[in-house]
Amino acid sequence: MRQLGMVIDLNKCIGCQTCTLACKTQWTDRGGREFMYWNHVETRPGLGYPRDWEKAGGGWEGDRLKPGRLPRLAEDYGVPAEFNHGALFEPGGAPLRPLEAMQWGPNWQEDQGAGEFPNSHFFYLPRLCNHCTKPACLAACPRQAIYKREQDGIVLIDQERCRGYRYCVAACPYKKIYFNPLAGRSEKCIFCYPRVENGLPQACAYQCVGRARHVAYLDDTGGAVHRLVNEWKVALPLHPEHGTQPNVYYVPPLSPSTFDAAGKPTGQPRIPDEYLEELFGPAVHAALATLKQEIARKGKGEPSALMDLLIAFRHGDMFRLNPPREES
Ligand code: SF4
Ligand code: SF4
Known part of the structure; x- marks a missing residue:
């Protein structure tokens, strides 16, 4: 009936990884969950967590589930x-050092990014279950x-x-379900539903140091999520081609100009638009x-409702958990 986004x-x-x-x-500080990060933040460009999850398959091809593979404990997590x-x-x-040589882990490529100096670049991509409208895991x-x-x-x-x-783990194209080997069950982000039921935003959103996360129902026309996704169309789902219809959206990163061999700005963004399109x-x-x-x-001193929304002058305005369906 309603969708929180x-x-x-x-x-x-x-x-900062506060989220x-x-x-x-x-949620995941107990047995069997050591490698579980229901929310994590990976550096892009990079292979992410679990390693190379974008090549692990899953999601939809029309109305048919696409095959996916299970991440491996040592190699991928x-x-x-x-x-x-x-x-x-x-x-x-x-x-302080690990007793055995590790092959991978969360944050393995932190701040590594891509490109050569002075045109090197990276950005952070927080990831969690998208609470999809057409969840491949469920199907x-x-x-x-x-x-x-x-x-x-x-x-x-x-x-x-x-x-x-673990069919769900293979089917999720975002690899955001984890198998708990001690419990023998699969587990995933619960979107902090006990908090939501008490009118509170998710812990990751509420604690966010950068004030980067807005939470509201998609049909709440006065909420930031509806305004950024449907009105301004500046917030987009990650890998929409998988067909799961995610309900976590991202405002894509801008970047400064690259420099040419003479050290002059080219006007081209350091993060290639083609990469963001991927x-x-x-x-x-x-x-x-x-x-x-x-x-x-905004730079010219003119008003911008979009910039004011994204700046989020008041923390409380970023979350609307008990809103009316439609603003009158
Ligand atoms: S991201 Fe979508 S497909 Fe993956 S676990 Fe969450 S709801 Fe399921
Ligand atoms: S700024 Fe917010 S979303 Fe980014 S890592 Fe910190 S807490 Fe997480």
Whole structure:
């Protein structure tokens, strides 16, 4: 009946991982969840977490599920490493390091990015379950253990019904379901539904240092999500080609000009538009044009409702959890 959505402004995300820890400490700090990050922030361009998830398949081809593969524990997530904590208490203080060589992990490519100096570039991409309108995970589950709530569109896994077959993990093109080997069940972001039911935004959004996350129902015409997604059309789903119809949206990142061999600015953005199109689809060009146009207006001292919305002068205005369906 209703769909709660989130918009993350990539121009404001500073990669601090406060959202990651807000989620981790609240929901996944117990056994079998060491490698689980229901919310994490990866550096782009890069392979992300789990490693190279964009090539792991899943999602829809029309009305048919596309095959996907399961991420591997060591190679793609990185086995949770043991560290030499004891050495820290010895005289001389050995540096903290893992006891075994690791192959991958969350944040493995932090701040690495792409390009050569002086045209090197990167940006941060926070990721969580998109609480999709057409969830591939739900369709793939032979136990009907995954369901989408009518009141807010949050996608949940019934832990009583789940048998840990992991079809959902393979089917999710975002690889945002994790298998808990201790519980023998699959687990995922619950969009902080106990908080939502009490009129509070998700912990990742509420704690966001960069004030990058807006939360509201899609049909709330006065809410930031509807205005950014449907009116201004500057907030876009990640990899829309997978057909799951995500309800987490991103304001794409702008970037400064590249320099030519003589050190002169070329006017071309450092983050190539083609790369952003790979992530957010062809609509990204119009979104970037709108953002630039409104920034220019603000720069000239003219009013811009879009910039005011994105700046978010008042923290409370970023979240509308108990709104009317339609503004009168
Ligand atoms: S992002 Fe993946 S896990 Fe979340 S609802 Fe969509 S298909 Fe399911
Ligand atoms: S807390 Fe906000 S600014 Fe920090 S990494 Fe998360 S989304 Fe980005």
